Amino acid sequence: MSGISRRNFIQITGGAAAVSTLGVSNILLAGKSAGHVVIVGGGIGGATAARYIKRADPAVQVTIVEPNKDYYTCFMSNEVLSGHRTLDSIKFGYKNLESMGVKIVQDYASNIDAGKKHVVTKKSGNIAYDRCIVSPGVDFKWEMIEGLDAKVAAEKIPHAWKAGPQTALMRKQLEAMKDGGTVIIAPPPNPFRCPPGPYERACQVADYLKNHKPKSKVLILDAKDKFSKQGLFMQGWKKHYGYGTDNSLIEWVKGAEGGIIEGVDAKTNTVTGSVDEYKGDVVNIIPAQKAGKIAFTAGLVNDKGWCPVNQQTFESTKHKDVYVIGDSSVASPLPKSGYSANSEAKVCAAAVVASLQGKDPAIPTLVNTCYSVLAPGDGISVAMVYNFDGKKIQKVKGSGGLTPMDSSPAMRAREEQYAHSWFRNITADVFGG
């Protein structure tokens, strides 16, 4: 990409700007022992938190524990399925974070001892922390679908709800499929990561079919009766993929009408619903979700399987000095999205730095946006601004909302360009560069 030198430049000027706005106090503080923050998970939440702690106070030591060498963004991974972008274009490394002084420990955190204040790792021993930030993303409730587990998903029935090898597997399956085949996409019940994601995926897969295998179709077997941006999606399905006609490329079966699935036979690609059986040529089951595994081991979850936090700081209400951000945390009214995780990480980073400096936490401010690309040249969005009422995060009345249903094709083309701009800017904000 041509932007590399420019990105480095941003990083340098960004750093300088951070110092100048924060003033002298931080530079003086830098001499003292500023503390050690250990971050579990180098995804969207974790990497953002690391960068923003360093921007606020370079003297704070930051360590990220992350098992993977590279991170593949889920966002825009649906465009890998359609063939509009490569897997490489959604791959990000940790070099820029390291050059900011963030230490990367390539390992898996198996527990957090909140009493002794250390993170237990698989191979690298215990890592002591002053503050710990946990951003492990989601884990799956495999038990809700008979015949499905992590191994089956990795080899045959990809969820592709964590981008990377399973995105590549599903793309390969789509390419290998004969014309006239059926692609089953089974979205999970609420709450889950990226509420519009499965329906954007249906668009991207349908776009591929339209151009390469026009006799095929996407069959959405939904656990729910309604979904995010539904009006806009259905309008887009009609416009681009013949939705509602006899040869529609997309069919949607809602939960109440047999969409809920209970099992899968990976050998025959047969999905068992509450009413019918369905056979697919490519089967993409996105299982129901809960907080990442470490949140359970470390005792950070509530009885629903998500992590309650103080919404001013994202400190866990279960363990002191442990913070949970991203998909795992209970950040509602924010949805589980990448923009949310990025925004939460900034609030949390500021709160952690304030707490290490013995200061009161600031008043949080957050934003969420989710773009979806319905077809080349057609994008839609949802946005919201959030503030803090003294106890919890709330939507700012009058702000946010969806792309209007009557927005013109020219404006929808702009939104697609803006979606791709968002991708470039948020990934630079998260991983640097």
Added chain:
Amino acid sequence: MKLNKKVLALLVLGGLSVSGNSMAGTPSALDLANTCAGCHGVDGSSNGPAIPSIAGVSPDYFKDAMMDYKDADGRYSTIMARIAKGYTEEEIGLMAGYFSKQKMVPADQKFDATQAKAGAKLHKKYCEKCHEDGGKSAEDDAGVLAGQWTAYLHYTMDDFTNGRRDMPKKMKKKVQKLQKKDAKGMEKLLNYYGSQK
């Protein structure tokens, strides 16, 4: 967690704000500005290809833009109206202060050198008066054109000429004159702004 006196005082102030919610207080300029980075780039310098950079604009231009977005009959946008409505005038003022102090990193984008050269001449003649220093200056409260993403400038000129955004009267005169003289003049101008580093 301590709800200290300052926070309580701000609670009262927050109650008077125009946003309609009861708020615990006003966030800092930095914290507010950081929420924009996911779309506008770190410290307001966008990686493109279309979302504009907002670093280095004048505080007045910034405030006007945000207040116009908030206004139901104001400036057209695909998404900014939905975002701008989330902030009070005070918060917008804080962000104006922050972004105006950031240095805009010029867009790294393709341009046609011949057109850009012709554009430089047209700029002097038609635009320099209010977009000084080749469109680099922020002091005219007219945005920063040099180094802005060309796709965004295209959209904006399209909004101006189609009435989706109010064009300053005198600018309109110049733009109309230019279009009469040279139908491809705007293309040349935008190549010129896109060429500036």
